[in-house]
Amino acid sequence: GAVVSQHPSRVICKSGTSVKIECRSLDFQATTMFWYRQFPKQSLMLMATSNEGSKATYEQGVEKDKFLINHASLTLSTLTVTSAHPEDSSFYICSARPHRGHNEQFFGPGTRLTVL
């Protein structure tokens, strides 16, 4: 149980285009989902916290108009990187916390974004 998927696993795009990444909790409902970014040889950095049905809370320094987050259901959150540039190239990871009783987070496998 507690499986989180991400799609796509890898994406290459041209500078200026937008990319959408999906995060799904497959066998549980997730009130809260988190989005992280990880640059090579660095630790995970939290970008935003997303609660189902409400606006995401962004960490300091993360542009909310550039990284659009939608959490429309208890099993799906999406991150859209708008007008992507090479400096946005990174490993994007989502996690989900089950609806009831737990504080553990379960992570997706990550999405490798490369912006040319």
Place this chain on the structure above:
Amino acid sequence: DAKTTQPPSMDCAEGRAANLPCNHSTISGNEYVYWYRQIHSQGPQYIIHGLKNNETNEMASLIITEDRKSSTLILPHATLRDTAVYYCIALKKNNAGNMLTFGGGTRLMVKP
């Protein structure tokens, strides 16, 4: 949440026990110690967590000192697939607003 300190890297021989230390000297009474690991190019994987008592599951054991200022994650028989970055995180439990803050972790290299 309390800050945690871990050595940046460790080596371990395959088949031997890997003991990964973590200092959390400012941990408060309602903060749990969580351990995650991240294998290269994958998302982090939950390993174990505990409050005061030692804990064991199918992946690892967690030993927490009586004063709770430090803990050790033990992989009893390390395999090559245990090579990963291991993160120790102090976190209040059952607080819906809480998020995980990842430090540098310990890069464990299991060698044949």
